[in-house]
Amino acid sequence: MTHSVPKVPPYPRSHLLAASGVAALLSLALLVFPSREVEAKKTYLNLELENGSEQVLQEKDDLRQALSSEEGSASPFSTASLTEKNSADTSAKQETPPANPLQKAVTVGNGDTLSTVFAQVGLNANDLHEALSSSKDAKQLSRLKIGQVLEFKLTGDGKLDSVRSKLSDLESIALSRTDKGYSFKRELVKPDMRTAYSHGVIDSSLFLSAKRAGLSHSLTMDLANVFGYDIDFALDIREGDEFEVIYEEHVVNDKQVGNGNILAARFTNRGKTYTAVRYTSKQGVTSYYNADGQSMRKAFIRTPVDFARISSRFSMGRRHPILNKIRAHKGVDYAAPRGTPIKAAGDGKVLLAGRKGGYGNAVVLQHGNSFRTLYAHMQGFAKGVRTGGSVKQGQIIGYIGTTGLSTGPHLHYEFQVNGRHVDPLSQKLPMADPIARNEKARFMQLSTPLMARMDQEKKTILAMNKR
Ligand SMILES: [Zn+2]
16 A cells, blocks of 8 residues: 555546646647547547446446445455566567577467467477477467467577467466476566556446546446445436546556556545545454545444334244244344334435335335345334435434234334345444544544545646646
8 A cells, every 4th residue: 555656647548637747748738639639528428328328227237246245356466376577578579579590479360370380480290299298288378369479489409499478468378498398387477556546527427437537347346336335326426426536556567457446535426525545454354434434334323223122133934923934034123112213224215114014114214225224013104204205324214113013012123235134233234333443543644645645636637627
């Protein structure tokens, strides 16, 4: 997290004016090509309006998938053990063909096989066989892609000394002559890390605007997840909503080859600005908090009724007192006197405030994209609580009763995550707490400069747009 900020634009694209340190250069470009910039923008707009609605549906599904596998988003570079290797020499070779007659480079063309490539450097079928049969891994050389470059080194008597090929910016394979045949080697380049800033204004969907701002699909999913509690990206997004992201970029030889985590972000939805900062606690737990250290996943009120006693716990199978059958109890029952107030466990939209079969008078709340709570057997609803409305955390939504399939006054309370019932008493629920008091100073040391950088970068953009 202490990587220095390079003063180069992370992308060559014109709309990523967000990049720092190139203000003068870019504003010059804007002065020279003002009309081209405007035309390009219009084209984007048309495209977005055509597929706008379909795109949104698609993305909501994506989002749910992503939410359910939330913790598995570790960077692919954090686990693999990588051989550190500078690949500057290989890329240089591709541009200037080797002058040494014993060194030859071949670019794979349409219809080429390893045997035709070998033939091009004067190696015969025996040489090929000897190389490929030297090890199991050696056969990977025969998987050729058009445009792939193979660099050969020959011995003085025209035999294969080594062949090397870059498979991607991060991976090369090589086969080198040894006393006993050939040895195969895979070389992985460890990318450098730098941070990048990106800014975008939404005109139809987050995904299209993020793409235009140069964010990858996975980074956009991360962004949606970070703010997923506060913003419903399928329903709440409005034209003019704005986002800013500081994220890690993986770089090899100044070329971006992938991205890492979002370090900080800001999202303005319908005039309200949300902030997020990634923080890893001293115990090693990573989560996003707002700039002041509050958790992004606002803690739900664990118990929606005060002064109640748990009369039945969550279980996957129990005898139902009325139906006299073994039935899962997908909630927690709180016994309390008739008329005891029931509170909303979190901010949410009222999906239902009305009769619901055996649940009697029930309220169903939707919290962000993934959470839903249900409150059943109520005597009645609190004033102003109605289907389609919204409630705040802690707001009284109704009163304990015994409507529906119920033997006495109690609240039956259910908690769902992505449509799955979970035990509201479970400690695993994402009811994250704010930054621990003894880590607050450490958190602010991280958060303050990130917020300051976003302020600064955005100021630069606004200044450029004014010209
Ligand atoms: Zn119950």
